[in-house]
Amino acid sequence: MKELAIWGALAAIACGGPTTVPTKPAAPPPPASPSGTTAPTAAGASTPSSPFKVIGEVAVDNQLFAASERGFVLSQFGVELELVGDEILQDPLLKRGLPAEPFMISVEAIAGRWPDALWLSTTEPSGRSGYSTAWGWDGKSWSRKQRTTEGHFINGVQPWTSGRMLALKQAGMAFEASFLLLSGDPHVTLPEFSKTKQSEPFAMCMTNLRIDAWRALPSGEVVALGMRCDTGDDMPLAVERWAAGAKNSTLTTLPETLPSGDVKSVEWSSTTLGALSASDIFVASLKETTTNPGNDQRWLKSDYFAHFDGKSWQVLPAPIPEGVSQMWVESDGVLFASNRKDELWSRSVTGEWAHVPWPELPADAADVSKFKLESLWPRGPGDVWAIVSTLSNEYGHRYLLHTRPAPHAMPTEEARAEKQREYQLPGPPVDSCATPFVLLYTLGRKSPADYDYPATREALKGHGEFAELQFIEFERDGRKFFGARVPDFKLGKRLAQLVQDKVPGSTPQLVCHDPPRTRQLDIDLKSGKLRH
Amino acid sequence: MQSGRGVLALAVAAVVAGCGGAHQPLSLERPYARTSPALPGPSPRGRSAEDAAALNRGCEGCHAEIAGEWRGSFHARSHMDAAYQRALALEPLGFCRGCHAPEADERAAVPEAAASVGVGCVTCHVVGKDVLAGAATSRAEPAPHPLLRDPRFVGSAACSGCHEFAFPDRGARGKPELMQATLSEHAKSQTSASCSSCHMPLTAGGTSAHRSHAFAGGHDAELVRSAVSVAAERTEHGARITLTPRNVGHAFPTGDLFRRIEVSAEAVGPEWQVAASASRYLARHWQRQPSPFGVVLRSATRDDRPLSAPLVIELELGPAAANLPIDWRVAYQRVDHPRSEREQDASVDGEIEITSGALEKNP
Numbered sequence: 001m002k003e004l005a006i007w008g009a010l011a012a013i014a015c016g017g018p019t020t021v022p023t024k025p026a027a028p029p030p031p032a033s034p035s036g037t038t039a040p041t042a043a044g045a046s047t048p049s050s051p052f053k054v055i056g057e058v059a060v061d062n063q064l065f066a067a068s069e070r071g072f073v074l075s076q077f078g079v080e081l082e083l084v085g086d087e088i089l090q091d092p093l094l095k096r097g098l099p100a101e102p103f104m105i106s107v108e109a110i111a112g113r114w115p116d117a118l119w120l121s122t123t124e125p126s127g128r129s130g131y132s133t134a135w136g137w138d139g140k141s142w143s144r145k146q147r148t149t150e151g152h153f154i155n156g157v158q159p160w161t162s163g164r165m166l167a168l169k170q171a172g173m174a175f176e177a178s179f180l181l182l183s184g185d186p187h188v189t190l191p192e193f194s195k196t197k198q199s200e201p202f203a204m205c206m207t208n209l210r211i212d213a214w215r216a217l218p219s220g221e222v223v224a225l226g227m228r229c230d231t232g233d234d235m236p237l238a239v240e241r242w243a244a245g246a247k248n249s250t251l252t253t254l255p256e257t258l259p260s261g262d263v264k265s266v267e268w269s270s271t272t273l274g275a276l277s278a279s280d281i282f283v284a285s286l287k288e289t290t291t292n293p294g295n296d297q298r299w300l301k302s303d304y305f306a307h308f309d310g311k312s313w314q315v316l317p318a319p320i321p322e323g324v325s326q327m328w329v330e331s332d333g334v335l336f337a338s339n340r341k342d343e344l345w346s347r348s349v350t351g352e353w354a355h356v357p358w359p360e361l362p363a364d365a366a367d368v369s370k371f372k373l374e375s376l377w378p379r380g381p382g383d384v385w386a387i388v389s390t391l392s393n394e395y396g397h398r399y400l401l402h403t404r405p406a407p408h409a410m411p412t413e414e415a416r417a418e419k420q421r422e423y424q425l426p427g428p429p430v431d432s433c434a435t436p437f438v439l440l441y442t443l444g445r446k447s448p449a450d451y452d453y454p455a456t457r458e459a460l461k462g463h464g465e466f467a468e469l470q471f472i473e474f475e476r477d478g479r480k481f482f483g484a485r486v487p488d489f490k491l492g493k494r495l496a497q498l499v500q501d502k503v504p505g506s507t508p509q510l511v512c513h514d515p516p517r518t519r520q521l522d523i524d525l526k527s528g529k530l531r532h
Numbered sequence: 533m534q535s536g537r538g539v540l541a542l543a544v545a546a547v548v549a550g551c552g553g554a555h556q557p558l559s560l561e562r563p564y565a566r567t568s569p570a571l572p573g574p575s576p577r578g579r580s581a582e583d584a585a586a587l588n589r590g591c592e593g594c595h596a597e598i599a600g601e602w603r604g605s606f607h608a609r610s611h612m613d614a615a616y617q618r619a620l621a622l623e624p625l626g627f628c629r630g631c632h633a634p635e636a637d638e639r640a641a642v643p644e645a646a647a648s649v650g651v652g653c654v655t656c657h658v659v660g661k662d663v664l665a666g667a668a669t670s671r672a673e674p675a676p677h678p679l680l681r682d683p684r685f686v687g688s689a690a691c692s693g694c695h696e697f698a699f700p701d702r703g704a705r706g707k708p709e710l711m712q713a714t715l716s717e718h719a720k721s722q723t724s725a726s727c728s729s730c731h732m733p734l735t736a737g738g739t740s741a742h743r744s745h746a747f748a749g750g751h752d753a754e755l756v757r758s759a760v761s762v763a764a765e766r767t768e769h770g771a772r773i774t775l776t777p778r779n780v781g782h783a784f785p786t787g788d789l790f791r792r793i794e795v796s797a798e799a800v801g802p803e804w805q806v807a808a809s810a811s812r813y814l815a816r817h818w819q820r821q822p823s824p825f826g827v828v829l830r831s832a833t834r835d836d837r838p839l840s841a842p843l844v845i846e847l848e849l850g851p852a853a854a855n856l857p858i859d860w861r862v863a864y865q866r867v868d869h870p871r872s873e874r875e876q877d878a879s880v881d882g883e884i885e886i887t888s889g890a891l892e893k894n895p
Binding site for chain 2: 453482507
């Protein structure tokens with residue numbers, strides 16, 4: 001059920017950054033219609049230059065998220081980069097606290113408010129489904145705060161009223177949704193999803209709605225969009241809305257979403273929500289109808305687009321070509337939407353739609369037919385981040401885009417890997433360790449910078465079996481250490497025993513570690529002297 | 533009745549008007565009255581963050597030298613400080629914001645105006661419509677705006693609102709327990725000096741003489757190092773380190789409940805390797821204990837911080853240290869937060885080495 005917009009919903013939240021002025025459309029807008037939705041400026045009619053700049057290449061699993069004013073580029077292993085202002089920074093500490101064996105979890109998203117209410121969500125395999133864990137940032141590391149029961153997943157964390165953080169939890173294989181308050185003053189009425197009459201355990205329809213997208217508004221209202229479960233085989237789109245401070249909701253089946261006439265069934269995908277306010281909500285979905293005139297079944301795809309004006313829902317023509325497949329909201333009222341061709345469009349506060357062209361991508365990745373918008377974060381006017389992917393020669397590429405130039409170059413993949421290693425803690429000397437290490441000494445605080453270990457070199461003299469070893473110094477937390485990279489723990493154990501026997505007061509340890517060296521000593525094992 | 537905002541406008545007008553005009557006579561000062569004003573303390577301060585920021589700019593406009601000192605102080609960045617923000621991330625309580633962003637409503641996110649003021653000029657000096665000041669000295673210039681002279685303002689009472697307070701969980705705890713106890717420690721220390729004597733020393737001279745508003749404290753290496761004198765000597769298998777308080781009027785360290793002194797010694801082997809080590813933390817030592825109401829709460833079990841008498845610490849390194857030199861060290865540590873009941877696991881935000889030395893191996 002990950003495709004259930006687990007954190008696609010979150011991307012939409014993330015887009016609610018505090019901004020004040022709409023992004024200028026890249027092409028001149030046509031006049032607004034009375035409904036506030038105008039025919040779009042045709043994509044490609046003219047080719048205006050893109051407001052986006054290619055900032056750099058990121059890994060193929062990277063996605064973009066945001067927590068208040070700060071953006072985050074996430075991999076399945078955790079936070080890879082931070083977007084602070086226009087800077088792209090790496091803070092290896094942002095992976096601290098997560099399991100040392102990263103393959104045990106999959107980082108899904110980050111959300112909340114930096115730095116005091118920051119939440120990370122992971123899914124972990126368990127049984128046939130798995131579960132979610134919400135991790136809270138304690139300022140220096142992540143710690144587990146809440147986990148769901150098996151088969152239930154956190155589907156987004158959003159800022160709510162008075163600094164609270166609201167999360168949506170729902171079952172992966174059934175209709176059972178509820179809200180959790182992750183942080184903030186607990187003295188508040190939580191919105192509750194309307195329940196069906198199926199109250200027995202493991203019922204498929206515990207709540208009426210299976211949520212594809214939701215939004216908590218700072219004014220307190222909450223909106224959720226999804227398919228109804230309590231209508232038999234027909235599963236129309238519906239919206240559940242809560243007034244500020246309300247526990248009970250209003251559940252509304254959206255118009256023209258139930259089968260009628262010779263339509264046998266309707267299925268929905270790419271369902272997305274753009275809530276500008278409690279009385280200005282857009283929904284979009286891809287509608288697949290199966291008609292059954294006699295035995296001649298036919299399938300038809302069409303775009304569904306509707307608007308809520310605070311009183312009623314009205315079905316509208318899709319405002320952009322190729323339908324709306326995802327929406328993002330800027331808090332000042334600008335709406336961004338992508339379509340099935342992964343083109344990006346923006347809707348100004350006065351309702352004009354305009355195409356936002358993508359930039360030219362590096363030549364080796366420019367297979368336009370495989371272009372895909374992965375995530376978007378409209379932080380503010382003229383300040384939009386995106387990650388796009390392409391496929392070229394079967395190799396995937398992802399690029400971080402921004403509408404403003406980067407003051408400093410994004411750290412390279414190699415530089416990021418090196419910096420991450422500095423922060424890794426030693427692990428136990430298990431067989432699966434790829435980087436066996438012998439930690440020979442923790443050095444005294446007053447040890448000379450150029451100390452050359454005469455007693456250790458004397459102990460090693462004549463031991464040619466250690467020729468492959470790298471003797472290095474490294475630093476951590478202001479302390480200096482001396483050790484050796486070894487090809488395997490068997491040889492490491494011999495080195496540890498030799499040094500312990502020959503150098504008084506030493507107690508070498510076998511660990512799994514790959515520290516970046518601050519100094520390397522090239523020891524001639526025949527003479528025991530240093531090679532310079 | 534005049535609204536709070538209206539009262540503030542009056543005060544702002546008074547301060548701003550005072551800036552450009554000739555100094556007014558001392559008659560503008562009001563003596564400490566029976567209706568004593570509230571002293572500095574946590575929010576609410578009875579005004580909006582924007583009003584506080586505007587008022588604060590008025591103070592800074594005239595009192596440039598003092599404002600410069602304050603701008604560099606931890607009072608000015610009480611809410612912006614990274615260590616505080618990390619702690620707030622752990623426990624995002626309005627209770628913390630009350631003192632760290634006193635010009636904001638502690639129940640809501642802190643607006644930029646209040647964050648930038650921190651504990652501002654207005655926080656301490658403007659209470660309601662009064663501009664508070666200490667008792668007049670012979671050097672005092674006539675004030676250009678009304679002043680309310682309150683002798684309590686130069687005493688510890690002015691600091692107590694935010695430097696001595698209980699855990700915000702009295703309901704669960706049964707009886708209150710102090711989270712910060714600097715004023716109580718001050719009372720026990722038998723010192724006659726006031727808070728401002730050390731933390732707001734007189735600066736400059738002549739007509740610009742004033743008490744420093746840099747608020748030197750636990751981040752000031754010179755002040756921290758002056759708090760204790762340290763002597764070290766060898767024992768058979770370790771070191772004996774004596775800390776004698778000298779220039780401190782409260783337990784050392786004070787303030788945040790996790791601050792501590794690390795006293796450590798390491799026997800250093802022939803390759804400069806640490807052959808044996810021992811350390812001790814002088815602090816309030818906290819443990820999670822069940823309250824009478826069945827809730828597990830952090831509670832102090834022991835307090836071994838130096839207060840007024842010399843403190844002797846024995847560090848035992850074992851026989852391995854007998855024939856090795858010993859490096860010793862005393863450091864003041866600002867702990868972000870503990871990671872477990874083991875004090876060594878604490879996440880340390882920063883430290884100041886008070887002193888260190890080496891003891892030769894036993895003859």
